[in-house]
Every structure is written in C-alpha cells, then in structure tokens.
Amino acid sequence: MGRKLDLSGLTDDEAEHVLKVVQRDMKLRKKEEERLSEMKQELAEEGSRCSILSKQHRFNEHCCIRCCAPFTFLFNPKRQCLDCQFNVCKTCCTYSKRDRAWLCSACQKGRLRKPWLRG
Ligand SMILES: [Zn+2]
Numbered sequence: 613m614g615r616k617l618d619l620s621g622l623t624d625d626e627a628e629h630v631l632k633v634v635q636r637d638m639k640l641r642k643k644e645e646e647r648l649s650e651m652k653q654e655l656a657e658e659g660s661r662c663s664i665l666s667k668q669h670r671f672n673e674h675c676c677i678r679c680c681a682p683f684t685f686l687f688n689p690k691r692q693c694l695d696c697q698f699n700v701c702k703t704c705c706t707y708s709k710r711d712r713a714w715l716c717s718a719c720q721k722g723r724l725r726k727p728w729l730r731g
C-alpha cells in the first residue's frame with residue numbers, strides 16, 4: 613500500500629472532517645482568486661477610456677446625454693443621434709429630413725458650423 617490519501621481506514625466522522633477541511637481550503641483559494649481577478653478588473657477599468665465610455669452609454673440608456681432627462685416610453689422617448697450615436701430626448705434633437713434621421717442639438721450646431729458637410 614502506498615501513502616496516497618486513503619479515506620477507507622477512517623471512521624465516517626473522520627472522513628467527513630477531512631472532506632470539510634479540503635472543501636474549506638478550496639473555497640478559500642477560490643475566493644482569493646476571485647478577489648484578485650476583481651482587483652485586476654477594477655484596475656483595468658480605471659485606466660481605460662473605453663470602459664468609461666461604455667459606462668456613459670449605459671447611463672445613456674436611461675437618460676438624455678445632453679440634458680440628462682430620463683427617458684419615458686410615452687412622454688420622452690429616446691432617439692439616437694445619427695452623428696454621435698448617443699441617445700437624446702425629443703427636446704434635444706431635431707429630425708433631419710435630408711438624412712431621414714434624428715440629430716442632437718450639439719451635432720446639429722456642429723454641422724451648421726461646417727457648412728461644407730451639408731449636402
Ligand atoms: Zn435632452
């Protein structure tokens with residue numbers, strides 16, 4: 613017989629105890645790994661402008677990017693600006709017949725300042 617872990621020689625109570633110790637050890641190790649990966653993730657998020665933007669987009673799912681008014685299904689439906697792709701409320705955008713799309717106030721002003729971009 614080798615010296616491998618053999619639980620058959622233990623009583624039920626002893627075997628259970630050994631199993632519990634092993635399980636607790638595994639759990640602790642898993643927790644530590646999770647904690648480390650969370651920390652890594654946080655650090656990566658801090659440094660990346662992309663994630664900040666994506667958060668802004670998430671915010672933008674519910675609120676107008678220009679005036680921060682919350683969208684409501686009936687009274688303040690969200691519309692996506694053709695140029696910046698952000699969601700804006702109806703008071704912050706105008707319909708461009710030429711583009712057949714909505715333009716937010718900021719992008720509309722931007723277009724007026726660049727007349728060469730207009731058709
Ligand atoms: Zn708005």
Ligand SMILES: [Zn+2]
Nearest residue numbers: 693696716719
């Ligand atoms: Zn826009």
